[in-house]
Amino acid sequence: MENSALLKAIVDHAIDGIITISDKGIIETINPSACRLFGYPENEVIGHNISMLMPTPDREQHDEYLNHYHRTAKKNIIGKGREVTGLTKYGAAFPFRLAISEVQFSGRKIYTGFIHDLSREKRAEEQLREYALHLEEQVEERTRLLTETVLALENAKEKVSRSLEKEVELGQLKSRFVSMASHEFRTPLSAIQLSSILIEKYSGECISPNIERHTAKIKHLVTHLTGILNDFLSLERLEAGEFKPVFSNFDLVKFSEEVTEDMQLMAKQNQQIIYRHTGTSAFVHLDPSLLKNAIINLISNAIKYSGEDTFIEFNTEVTPSLVTITIKDDGIGIPIDDQRHLFEAFFRAHNTGNIAGTGLGLNIVRRYVELIGGQVRFSSEVNQGTSFTLSFPTRHE
C-alpha cells in the first residue's frame, strides 16, 4: 500500500493539525502537529472525548452539538470552517481555524478536523491594533499640542494687535498734542511779541538802550521758540506723510541771495555769509519752500556752531545733470563717533555743550531733501569745521 504510506507521510508532516473523531466525539487519530499544538502526547488523547481540547462552554456542549447534527443534519460547521479556541494541556487557550469534514469510512461515519493555528496572526493583529491605538494616541497628543500652539499664537496675535492699537492711539495722542501745542503756544507767543514791540513804541525816540536790549532779547527768544514749534510740527507732519513736494522752476541765484540776506541778519558779530554760484544756468526745478527750509536750517547751524569773526561759505552749482548746494563753516565740527547718528531725531553731538537746539534740524533737513529727490552728505572735523552738501539731479520741466 504505497498510497497509504504516502498519505500517512503527508498527514504526519502536515503543518496543520489533523484529528479524526468518531460520530460519538471520541478521538481516533491525531497527527504530530496537532499533538504539538495542544501539548499532549498521542496516547493521552486517543480514546478520549474531543471536548478535552476545548475550553468552556464548547467543552460542555460538544456532545450536544454532535447530537443536534445527527438529529437535524443541519451543518453549522461541517464543510465550512470557522475560527474557534483550543485548550492546551497546560490550560492555555489559543485561536485556530477549524475545518471539519464528514467522511464515510468502512461503513461508518467519522469526522476529520483540520486545525490551522492562528496564534501568530492573532498576535500580529493584536500588535496592529496596539499600533493603531498607539498611533491614535500619538495623533491625539500631537493634535493637543497643535491646538495649544494655535491657541498660544492666537493669544500672541491678540497681544500684538492690542499693542499696535495702543501705538496707533499714542500716535494720535502725539499728533493732537503737537497740533494743540502749536496753536496754544503760538497765541501767547504772538501776544508777547506784540507787547515787546509796543514797549519800544511807547518808549518813543529816547528809549533806554537797556530797555531796547531786553525787548530785542524777548523778540529773539520768541523767534527761537517759534522755530522749535515749527520743527515739532514739521516732524509730526513728515512722519504722518503729509508733505507733498510742490515743484516749480525758479532762479536759484536770486533765491539764494535772498536767503543769504535774511540769514546775515541772524549772524554773529563779524560773521560773514559768502554766497557764490557756479554754472551758466541758474534755473532749477525743485520745491523752493522745502529747499529754503533745508538751507536756512543748515546756515543757522553754521552760525550757531561757529564763532564770531568767521566766514560761512554758501555755494551753489548747476550743471546739466546736477544741482549742488554746499554750506561750509569753520566751527566746532562733529566728533567722529557722533557722525553716524547725526540725522537721527533728537540726537545732538556731544560737543554742542550749552548751545541751544532740539536735535531735530538735520533730521528734518534730510527728510525735506529726500522728499525732493536729493541727497545730503557732510564732512566734518572737530575744531576745523563742517561742510554739508545737498545734491539733486537736474530736472527740466
Add this chain to the structure above:
Amino acid sequence: MNEKILIIEDNDDIRESTAELLEFSGYVVSRASNGQKGVELAFQHRPDLILCDIMMPELDGYGVLHLLSKTPGTDTIPFIFLTAKAERLDLNKGMEMGADDYLTKPFDETELLKAIEGRLDKARKIKTFM
C-alpha cells in the same frame, strides 16, 4: 485820509496789541472779538482792509470771508488771515477762498506792516484805475 482797518480776533491780547501797533502807524482801527461782530462791523464801516483770525468760536475766519465775499461792497476789501496754524493745507484753503494774504502767528511788526501796506497799495491802484 487815514485808512480804516478792521481786526477780527477772539484773543483779547492779540487783538488789542495789534490794534495799538497799527494805530502807532497811523491807521484807524476797529475791533471785533468774534466773527459775527466782525461781519456786522464790516457791513457798517466798510474798512479798507480786514485782518481776521481763522480759529474763532461762533463764526470762524473762513465763514467771515465767505459772507463778505458774497456781498457786493465788502467783496473787494483786501482780506488777510491771521493764523496760529502753520499748516499749508489750512492756508491753501484760505487762499482758495479768496483771501489776499496770511500772517502766521507770531508775526513781527515788519511782516504785519509789509503785508498791510502791500495790500492797500494794490487796492488803491485798482481804485484809481477804475
